[in-house]
Amino acid sequence: MQKKIYKQIIIACSVLIGINVISSVYYARFDLTEDSRYTLSATTQEYVKNLQDTIRFSVYLHGDLPVSFVKMERELTDFLKELKRIGKEHIQIKFFDPRNLGSNAKENREAFARLTQYGLKPYTIQEQDESGTYVQRHIIPGMIMSTSERYVPVNLFADGVASGAEELIFEALGRLEYMCVKGIMQLTTEHKKNIAFLTDHGELPFLYVKDATLSLMELYNIDRITTPELLDSINKYDLVIVAKPQKPFSDEHKFIIDQYLMRNGAFLGFIDAVDVNADTLQYVSNVTAVPFDLHISDLLFHLGVRINPTILLDNQCAKIPLNLAPAGMPPNYQPISWYYFPIVSGTQSHLISQRLSPVKTEFVSSLDTLEGGGKLQKTILLRSSAYARILQAPVQVGFSVLERIRGDYFTSYYVPVAALVEGELESLYQYRATPLSAEQLPKNFTTILKTDSVKMIFVADGDVIKNDVSVRGRDTIAQPLHYYKYFAVDKNVYTGNKEFLLNAVNYLCGDTELISLRSREVAVRMLNRARVLHEKSKWQMFTILLPIVLLGVVGFGVILIRKNKYKKYGS
Amino acid sequence: MVTLFRKEIASFFSSLIGYIVIAVFLLGTGLFLWVFDGELNILQSGYAGLDGLFMIAPWIFLFLAPAISMRFFADESKSGTLELLFTFPISDLSIVLSKFFAGLVLMFIALLPTVLYFITVYALGSPVGNIDIAATIGAYIGLLFLAGVYVAIGTFVSSITDNQIISFIISAALCFALYVGFDFIAEVFPEGVFKRISISLGIAQHYDSISRGVIDTRDIVYFLSVISFFIYITHISLKKKHK
Numbered sequence: 163m164q165k166k167i168y169k170q171i172i173i174a175c176s177v178l179i180g181i182n183v184i185s186s187v188y189y190a191r192f193d194l195t196e197d198s199r200y201t202l203s204a205t206t207q208e209y210v211k212n213l214q215d216t217i218r219f220s221v222y223l224h225g226d227l228p229v230s231f232v233k234m235e236r237e238l239t240d241f242l243k244e245l246k247r248i249g250k251e252h253i254q255i256k257f258f259d260p261r262n263l264g265s266n267a268k269e270n271r272e273a274f275a276r277l278t279q280y281g282l283k284p285y286t287i288q289e290q291d292e293s294g295t296y297v298q299r300h301i302i303p304g305m306i307m308s309t310s311e312r313y314v315p316v317n318l319f320a321d322g323v324a325s326g327a328e329e330l331i332f333e334a335l336g337r338l339e340y341m342c343v344k345g346i347m348q349l350t351t352e353h354k355k356n357i358a359f360l361t362d363h364g365e366l367p368f369l370y371v372k373d374a375t376l377s378l379m380e381l382y383n384i385d386r387i388t389t390p391e392l393l394d395s396i397n398k399y400d401l402v403i404v405a406k407p408q409k410p411f412s413d414e415h416k417f418i419i420d421q422y423l424m425r426n427g428a429f430l431g432f433i434d435a436v437d438v439n440a441d442t443l444q445y446v447s448n449v450t451a452v453p454f455d456l457h458i459s460d461l462l463f464h465l466g467v468r469i470n471p472t473i474l475l476d477n478q479c480a481k482i483p484l485n486l487a488p489a490g491m492p493p494n495y496q497p498i499s500w501y502y503f504p505i506v507s508g509t510q511s512h513l514i515s516q517r518l519s520p521v522k523t524e525f526v527s528s529l530d531t532l533e534g535g536g537k538l539q540k541t542i543l544l545r546s547s548a549y550a551r552i553l554q555a556p557v558q559v560g561f562s563v564l565e566r567i568r569g570d571y572f573t574s575y576y577v578p579v580a581a582l583v584e585g586e587l588e589s590l591y592q593y594r595a596t597p598l599s600a601e602q603l604p605k606n607f608t609t610i611l612k613t614d615s616v617k618m619i620f621v622a623d624g625d626v627i628k629n630d631v632s633v634r635g636r637d638t639i640a641q642p643l644h645y646y647k648y649f650a651v652d653k654n655v656y657t658g659n660k661e662f663l664l665n666a667v668n669y670l671c672g673d674t675e676l677i678s679l680r681s682r683e684v685a686v687r688m689l690n691r692a693r694v695l696h697e698k699s700k701w702q703m704f705t706i707l708l709p710i711v712l713l714g715v716v717g718f719g720v721i722l723i724r725k726n727k728y729k730k731y732g733s
Numbered sequence: 734m735v736t737l738f739r740k741e742i743a744s745f746f747s748s749l750i751g752y753i754v755i756a757v758f759l760l761g762t763g764l765f766l767w768v769f770d771g772e773l774n775i776l777q778s779g780y781a782g783l784d785g786l787f788m789i790a791p792w793i794f795l796f797l798a799p800a801i802s803m804r805f806f807a808d809e810s811k812s813g814t815l816e817l818l819f820t821f822p823i824s825d826l827s828i829v830l831s832k833f834f835a836g837l838v839l840m841f842i843a844l845l846p847t848v849l850y851f852i853t854v855y856a857l858g859s860p861v862g863n864i865d866i867a868a869t870i871g872a873y874i875g876l877l878f879l880a881g882v883y884v885a886i887g888t889f890v891s892s893i894t895d896n897q898i899i900s901f902i903i904s905a906a907l908c909f910a911l912y913v914g915f916d917f918i919a920e921v922f923p924e925g926v927f928k929r930i931s932i933s934l935g936i937a938q939h940y941d942s943i944s945r946g947v948i949d950t951r952d953i954v955y956f957l958s959v960i961s962f963f964i965y966i967t968h969i970s971l972k973k974k975h976k
Binding site for chain 2 (some may be wrong): 166170171174175178181182185186189190191192193194195200230240328401437521531687688689690691693694697698701702706708709710712713714716717720724
């Protein structure tokens with residue numbers, strides 16, 4: 163008898179285990195969350211499924227953490243578990259408490275210091291200790307992703323943006339998937355794509371494109387080369403960037419760029435059409451903006467765009483401090499709208515510019531795309547607000563403009579300032595003599611006259627890619643791209659510039675999937691803080707007393723029903 | 734079967750213990766979620782979601798489910814009414830099922846007032862109504878499956894003892910073991926197959942996933958398997974008493 167029971171139980175167990183094993187093969191998964199946040203995008207799944215190496219995630223956001231960070235850790239864990247579910251043994255996850263990495267206090271400190279050397283950035287929080295005094299503590303909102311050969315530090319918090327922990331967490335959770343896929347790409351890409359910054363037309367020096375360069379270096383090789391060097395290794399580069407040229411392009415250089423484009427090249431140009439010496443505005447009230455002659459209009463015209471010698475003023479603009487105190491009085495700086503620094507926005511017409519944060523420009527020009535000219539397809543990426551005005555250069559630039567501005571001043575609307583051009587292209591030199599003689603060209607060089615696909619982006623302002631440089635004593639420090647020197651009065655952080663740059667470069671280099679991951683939105687739902695503060699006790703009553711009262715009512719009801727029943731039986 | 738089911742629910746509400754059990758559940762959950770400082774406090778966290786409820790409920794259920802199910806068979810076999818039950822023209826399985834479903838419905842009734850929590854978060858959201866309704870419903874479904882497992886365990890334990898207190902303690906312990914015990918065992922194993930199997934045997938992994946609003950057929954199959962297993966062995970244990 164006893165034996166028979168055990169036998170039955172064992173059979174039942176095996177049947178159930180069998181069902182579970184079958185169900186683990188044939189299953190369906192329904193993500194009920196409104197934004198499908200627990201579902202990895204198809205791109206990510208593809209990446210993780212096809213992993214050859216084992217990727218190890220060492221997470222340092224662990225240990226005794228404040229509440230909001232515990233929540234962040236949980237979301238991070240959930241996300242990594244989901245990666246592991248798909249990547250199986252190719253994904254390994256380990257958690258470390260950064261305060262307990264060694265066996266004693268000294269070792270702990272050393273281990274912590276090592277983490278920062280690896281590139282992890284600590285975040286400082288204020289905490290109350292037992293005696294009630296506030297102490298500072300460092301936590302590490304990041305992880306190290308590694309294979310057996312390489313590692314990349316992944317800092318989950320966006321750097322430099324001044325905001326509270328909650329906002330940083332909010333942002334970090336939205337970017338998790340992008341950060342991880344970028345990390346996997348960094349670890350597993352054997353041959354990085356090559357990007358060249360041209361340097362021989364007075365383009366921005368390294369220090370002024372430092373943030374852009376460093377951001378791009380995570381995924382690409384970056385070289386700074388001259389145009390003749392481009393000719394020597396014309397097949398090497400996947401993208402050429404021209405950042406704010408100041409000197410004319412010679413015919414030879416235009417030919418080299420043309421031939422580079424003919425070899426399925428991609429091009430990103432941040433080009434000023436107007437020269438404004440804005441620095442002198444600090445000393446004089448007006449300067450004259452004059453058209454730049456870069457000798458590049460014919461090439462641009464051929465490529466389907468025209469950057470007009472104009473200055474765009476926009477009602478939606480950055481602010482600068484202006485001293486309103488009369489002469490001789492102590493300075494009184496007030497923020498004023500500086501219409502010369504328009505804040506432009508992305509259009510909905512392309513992946514690059516959808517969901518883009520606003521982009522800050524300085525003395526931007528208007529840009530036209532040209533009809534005809536073959537089989538080029540043009541898409542406007544950035545444009546002004548609905549209240550803009552275009553001034554033809556040469557024109558006076560200065561504070562006096564501000565006095566002239568009335569309600570009806572802004573007569574233009576949605577003026578394009580950046581465009582994507584792609585498609586079939588014929589060489590500019592198809593019917594022209596090549597400016598370089600055969601001896602000047604490398605051996606085996608053939609002039610190509612037609613290409614099926616070029617991808618080019620033109621921005622009518624060189625400052626979009628330029629980071630500020632501040633001087634501290636003898637040091638010059640490159641600021642991040644989102645930093646604006648008048649933040650104190652402007653109160654805005656312009657993350658859109660770097661987003662635009664990365665989107666543009668990812669697109670031009672064919673890494674489109676990164677764009678959609680980067681701009682994927684995850685809604686973090688918040689309570690109304692003010693109402694929570696004011697109505698706290700009301701809702702506490704509602705949630706704690708009301709259920710008990712309801713229960714009491716039900717109990718009372720049951721008693722009444724019973725009494726009635728008994729009455730019925732009694733009579 | 735329906736009669737038996739109704740009798741079970743009615744007898745729960747006719748005793749003061751039933752009300753006390755539910756009141757303690759509601760009070761405990763409420764205080765943790767809305768008053769006490771800490772990770773679970775919804776007002777402090779500032780997030781518009783009921784995550785705290787779904788985190789704490791498995792722990793509070795550890796006492797609620799055994800408290801509901803402890804009397805099921807323990808009481809009957811002590812007072813001898815079990816013998817009487819056997820003489821009814823219904824199968825043993827029907828007896829087990831009616832007790833199980835009565836327990837599940839009682840858990841559901843206990844859970845019902847937490848809809849007020851949902852209303853609160855709905856009203857306090859910024860903007861109003863800023864709560865993921867579908868995900869919350871999914872999490873509630875997960876909670877019901879969890880309650881099902883606990884009640885099934887409780888029903889079984891109640892069938893092997895005739896002491897309510899012992900029934901309560903053993904089923905609470907067994908629920909706890911099934912909820913997180915396998916995770917503890919998994920700690921012992923290094924990264925690998927055994928670790929994965931061990932974790933997937935426990936409730937925690939399946940419940941965690943479903944409580945976020947992700948409904949996975951594998952988790953559902955797991956819950957249903959565990960429930961059927963315990964109902965089956967309750968059935969066997971009852972049969973044995975029958976003989």
